[in-house]
Amino acid sequence: MPVPAPNLYPAFNTIRLSHVCLNVSDLAASRAFYVDMFGLQVTDEDDTYIYLRALEERGHHSVILQRSDQPGTVEVMGFKTFDEGDLDRADAYFRAKGRPTEWAQRPFQGRTLLTSDNMGIPLEFYHQMDRLAPIHQEYGRYHGVRPLRIDHFNCFSTDVDDSVAFYSDFGFRVTEYTEDEESKRLWAAWLHRKGGVHDMAFTNGRGPRMHHVAFWVANPLHIIDLLDVMATTGYVGNIERGPGRHGISNAFFLYILDPDGHRIEIYSSDYQTVDSDHEPIKWDLKDPQRQTLWGAPAPRSWFEHGTEFVGVPVNDPDLDASPIIAP
Amino acid sequence: MPVPAPNLYPAFNTIRLSHVCLNVSDLAASRAFYVDMFGLQVTDEDDTYIYLRALEERGHHSVILQRSDQPGTVEVMGFKTFDEGDLDRADAYFRAKGRPTEWAQRPFQGRTLLTSDNMGIPLEFYHQMDRLAPIHQEYGRYHGVRPLRIDHFNCFSTDVDDSVAFYSDFGFRVTEYTEDEESKRLWAAWLHRKGGVHDMAFTNGRGPRMHHVAFWVANPLHIIDLLDVMATTGYVGNIERGPGRHGISNAFFLYILDPDGHRIEIYSSDYQTVDSDHEPIKWDLKDPQRQTLWGAPAPRSWFEHGTEFVGVPVNDPDLDASPIIAP
Amino acid sequence: MPVPAPNLYPAFNTIRLSHVCLNVSDLAASRAFYVDMFGLQVTDEDDTYIYLRALEERGHHSVILQRSDQPGTVEVMGFKTFDEGDLDRADAYFRAKGRPTEWAQRPFQGRTLLTSDNMGIPLEFYHQMDRLAPIHQEYGRYHGVRPLRIDHFNCFSTDVDDSVAFYSDFGFRVTEYTEDEESKRLWAAWLHRKGGVHDMAFTNGRGPRMHHVAFWVANPLHIIDLLDVMATTGYVGNIERGPGRHGISNAFFLYILDPDGHRIEIYSSDYQTVDSDHEPIKWDLKDPQRQTLWGAPAPRSWFEHGTEFVGVPVNDPDLDASPIIAP
Amino acid sequence: MPVPAPNLYPAFNTIRLSHVCLNVSDLAASRAFYVDMFGLQVTDEDDTYIYLRALEERGHHSVILQRSDQPGTVEVMGFKTFDEGDLDRADAYFRAKGRPTEWAQRPFQGRTLLTSDNMGIPLEFYHQMDRLAPIHQEYGRYHGVRPLRIDHFNCFSTDVDDSVAFYSDFGFRVTEYTEDEESKRLWAAWLHRKGGVHDMAFTNGRGPRMHHVAFWVANPLHIIDLLDVMATTGYVGNIERGPGRHGISNAFFLYILDPDGHRIEIYSSDYQTVDSDHEPIKWDLKDPQRQTLWGAPAPRSWFEHGTEFVGVPVNDPDLDASPIIAP
Ligand SMILES: [Ca+2]
Ligand SMILES: [Fe+2]
Ligand SMILES: [Fe+2]
Ligand SMILES: [Fe+2]
Ligand SMILES: [Fe+2]
Numbered sequence A, B, C, D: 001m002p003v004p005a006p007n008l009y010p011a012f013n014t015i016r017l018s019h020v021c022l023n024v025s026d027l028a029a030s031r032a033f034y035v036d037m038f039g040l041q042v043t044d045e046d047d048t049y050i051y052l053r054a055l056e057e058r059g060h061h062s063v064i065l066q067r068s069d070q071p072g073t074v075e076v077m078g079f080k081t082f083d084e085g086d087l088d089r090a091d092a093y094f095r096a097k098g099r100p101t102e103w104a105q106r107p108f109q110g111r112t113l114l115t116s117d118n119m120g121i122p123l124e125f126y127h128q129m130d131r132l133a134p135i136h137q138e139y140g141r142y143h144g145v146r147p148l149r150i151d152h153f154n155c156f157s158t159d160v161d162d163s164v165a166f167y168s169d170f171g172f173r174v175t176e177y178t179e180d181e182e183s184k185r186l187w188a189a190w191l192h193r194k195g196g197v198h199d200m201a202f203t204n205g206r207g208p209r210m211h212h213v214a215f216w217v218a219n220p221l222h223i224i225d226l227l228d229v230m231a232t233t234g235y236v237g238n239i240e241r242g243p244g245r246h247g248i249s250n251a252f253f254l255y256i257l258d259p260d261g262h263r264i265e266i267y268s269s270d271y272q273t274v275d276s277d278h279e280p281i282k283w284d285l286k287d288p289q290r291q292t293l294w295g296a297p298a299p300r301s302w303f304e305h306g307t308e309f310v311g312v313p314v315n316d317p318d319l320d321a322s323p324i325i326a327p
Helices: A026-039 A084-096 A160-169 A220-232 A300-304 B026-037 B084-096 B158-167 B220-231 B301-303 C027-038 C082-095 C160-169 C220-232 C300-302 D026-040 D082-095 D160-169 D220-232 D301-303
Strands: A014-024 A043-047 A049-053 A061-065 A074-081 A102-104 A112-116 A122-126 A151-156 A173-179 A185-192 A202-203 A207-216 A241-246 A252-257 A263-268 A279-282 B014-024 B043-044 B050-052 B063-067 B074-081 B102-104 B112-116 B123-128 B150-159 B173-179 B185-194 B200-204 B209-216 B239-246 B252-255 B263-268 B281-284 C016-024 C041-044 C049-053 C063-067 C074-081 C102-104 C114-116 C122-128 C149-157 C173-179 C184-193 C200-204 C209-215 C239-245 C252-257 C263-268 C281-284 D015-022 D039-046 D050-053 D064-068 D075-079 D102-104 D112-116 D122-128 D149-157 D173-179 D186-192 D200-206 D209-216 D239-245 D251-256 D263-268 D281-284
Touching: A014 A026, A014 A151, A026 A049, A026 A220, A026 B063, A043 A122, A061 D301, A074 A084, A084 A112, A084 C102, A102 C016, A151 A160, A151 B084, A160 A173, A160 A185, A160 A202, A173 C184, A202 A241, A207 D160, A220 A252, A220 A279, A220 C074, A220 C239, A220 D220, A241 B026, A279 C049, A300 B239, B014 B150, B026 B043, B026 B050, B026 B063, B026 B220, B074 B084, B084 B112, B084 B123, B084 D112, B150 B158, B150 B263, B158 B185, B158 B200, B185 D075, B220 B239, B220 B252, B220 B263, B239 B301, B239 C220, C016 C027, C016 C149, C027 C041, C027 C063, C074 C082, C082 C122, C149 C160, C149 C263, C160 C173, C160 C184, C160 C200, C184 D239, C220 C239, C220 C252, C220 C263, C300 D075, D015 D160, D026 D039, D026 D064, D026 D220, D082 D122, D082 D149, D149 D160, D149 D263, D160 D173, D160 D186, D160 D200, D220 D239, D220 D251, D220 D263, D239 D301
Parallel strands: A014 A061, A074 A122, A151 A202, A173 A279, A207 A263, B014 B063, B074 B123, B150 B200, B173 B281, B209 B263, C016 C063, C074 C122, C149 C200, C173 C281, C209 C263, D015 D064, D075 D122, D149 D200, D173 D281, D209 D263
Antiparallel strands: A014 A074, A043 A049, A049 A061, A102 A112, A112 A122, A151 A207, A173 A185, A185 A202, A241 A252, A252 A263, B014 B074, B043 B050, B050 B063, B102 B112, B112 B123, B150 B209, B173 B185, B185 B200, B239 B252, B252 B263, C016 C074, C041 C049, C049 C063, C102 C114, C114 C122, C149 C209, C173 C184, C184 C200, C239 C252, C252 C263, D015 D075, D039 D050, D050 D064, D102 D112, D112 D122, D149 D209, D173 D186, D186 D200, D239 D251, D251 D263
């Protein structure tokens, strides 16, 4: 299947990805990881939740850590709409597609629409979230990897063609994709709303599962600083892959694992994609520079490990093509 | 006057700034500056024009150098619309505002609407421009400051309140602004369409004139590299201000002057502003960290020098407030 | 006078500059500056002294902060010799030159020889200092400007030719120098022992006074980080000059002032000078790229302000040439 | 065997490593690699030789490429002495050790002493080499990885204890070493003369062979730039290992292979070791952070591949311990 043409006039206007709620076993251990080591800022916390934002974010939270008896699962992925009316249009849209919808009250958020995508990934849409005072120029707060903002989600899909069709229909636009030359099916795809390479990406694999959530940093030296800190403060085993330059997206990257196995990417310098006629870039699954421009293959764990969405059954993918894996 | 609320539902959809046409006296000297030293890529050239793009741009040009008997003037500033229909809606909009409009044929561009803003700045709007193959991963081409994309324009205005009102009305949103505490009038403002701090900014002064056009680079070290190259290849006199961190926008910057006196900014790492409820930040004209977070004032030339728009009369500003100038 | 040829076989072997003792008014304010903001590590402290080292140093201290009723003066500059015998040879050498010598006991140091240079700058030489465990890979400790090691001293001299002759005679080698074209006298000189551009430098001016003490950092981005932190944590007024690239030494630099007016330089990436036949580089006092390769002149304070050596009278310089000063 | 105490008063004074002569099959291919892509500067060339220097070097050459019918072998490793008399003292010293010595005439060098080390590695010592004008501030010349100076050699040794004993005896000082916990024998060692972590290092393996020659760069971003260029200009297969932070030396590194299989390291920011009482750091062969602080093991080729010294027989090592190799 070819990549679908973008729907430039979707039924409702999603601005960007917004936040993720991660289920964790030990809030103190997660706080040490995300706040003390990684550098996110706490905006609220109690016995069950820690709310976090990155340094340039004005919205109340981009990560919610939720103490859970199902740690290592993902509760929900959140998206922000352009206005309140978009929530009603989204409700109608998803119901018309046969997806379940429900209105919820979330702390620090306005009216929130719960639904799920074609594979069952739990999604929530809102327009209004508490706005906080800017802290991006309070440089005394910067530490760890100096995370500036949430950048994107990446999920395992059992059928990437289907996932791409589903998100394209409400306005996500493909920027890059990997095709399996034999079957002509998609092995992976990157889709955006906010004008970068992606807000959401899908990779062929046992799914649906979250592959990773990514944070933007200003330059590669902050990633090197993080590696040095992790390597010498007890987190060397949490470093999974990188650093390197992605072929796809052209960004400089690092992948690490949090204490519950959630994968976090640190990501810097992709490129602008706001043009409505921006053409997607096609990669061949067998191109070794696809994963890492410099040629290094990803480790096996990177293709196999992900974190499930709580309560959502997982299946094997349809497509049985093989990426290049480190020996 | 307070900053106007953004018009979230403008009459037509401008995606971003796109290109500028600069009048120059000597194409060879300009080519040495922009191509050999600065690092832009030539996409077309003849005896009268050199068309340039930055490394991640897919549109045909973001700078046009035009050999002219009025060197040191600006021909036009260009903007890209979301679709072709936006051009017709723009035509109707500007005519209703009493602005002149005209359709033009531009090389490498589709249908192009010429108009001018409230002060007379010549503007052109188009949707379609020739799309070129990506070169952002042809790293052998990168040199000079490694410019990635055009980022914004900045112009002197004789009445910043009026300029802001004019652009806000067709959808530009203010991200930061400087107010004169006494008169409560705007001394400067930054407005965006594409989700960064600005596509267009205005500063109080003799106008209308272009203050500068800015290019985005990946990190501050490329700016340091450029300074080293300029300082030792005959361009030390073309360095005007910086490097430094802006208070406003939080970006790392450098200002240089081209052989005809056009001011170029190199700019890195502002922040994302895609949220429709993103609140503008207010600065006081007397705050010394407004210009440079680190406290260094700008030189007098930075407040006084600009390049005129060809054929557009220039006037003194209404507001007579004084910024902080280096002694 | 021409620059003297290096004495490659000096009477005793000085390895490198080692430490400085600074008199301060308020240890808590100095600690906030040097430890919390700047990033040095405390190795010992009591009511009168704070001992500090930089991140890669194994010797006990490179800065001693001494609470004093003469704050803003310098107590002594320290140098390390190759072996213990060098101390006896130094004692004989300085006495033969007519300089006073005295043996002192210093905490954390072995046998220490006190003397003073031709202008009266108090110097101390030692071979043995307590050695501490390496911390350069304890990356959790790195903050502020991430200072790695003390790099050099710079002093005002009333007669740079005399100062250079004095230090050259016991083995310091000139790497770069500034000559006044009219008088053919030295306006400034940089001399080393440890294989970089300098351990000690002299500048023509009211002296003897300390102009600055410098610390080495790994790259310019750490200097940018420091500027951002200083600018937003109450130290914007302590930023004096920079950042920039030196013409002389080719290093990337920043100058800041501590709470008592002691000037600190942060310095990165000069070059290796271990060759015994390394030729010095000559600069003209009128060359604007001498101070800053990028052309920006230093502010007046940079030429006029320094901190006196406690109890050492200060005189005007012989040479009345004028450097380029920012207007 | 424990690491030997340094000989602080050696029979002659070696200042630093100086240059290497590499045998290559195709001068044009080597020139494309070292000059056009990597960024070294040609100082002389003819049909048989290309002489190269890095950007801050004033000596005529640090690399000699020699067209040879034995490509992929190393001709000789060169060292610079403090003065001419050191050459005579070196001659007497090596003869007393039973090593062959011979005086040779080398282009661009003064009197040159040829000898070989205990394993047969061909060495040459000289004091005088043609001195060239500084180019370190000709920033228009900088490209590729922006190499500043040769930093060190690293060789496979069949008996690292013996190699260390041999070099220690004429003044090389151990800064870091790896011990096999079982046999208490050295698996690797780093030794310096010039005040950094090493001028020469040895690793247990089939030897003698050159493992790599390293060049110093100012910061890690230049290494990232090189990787991007290599990956997109036909050299992706020449990238072998990295980038990463070394545990040993704390430097940021990358290893690449030239067209004849000679391994080149790019190296940035180790630390200063000029103190005569500088203590070596011991590492355990089983410590995974020894090779890469961030935990990534080196590939098998890195332990097995090296380039032979022309005409010197190669043997298996005595010690049969196993480092950690990437699966
Ligand atoms: Ca950087
Ligand atoms: Fe990602
Ligand atoms: Fe700007
Ligand atoms: Fe200095
Ligand atoms: Fe090495």
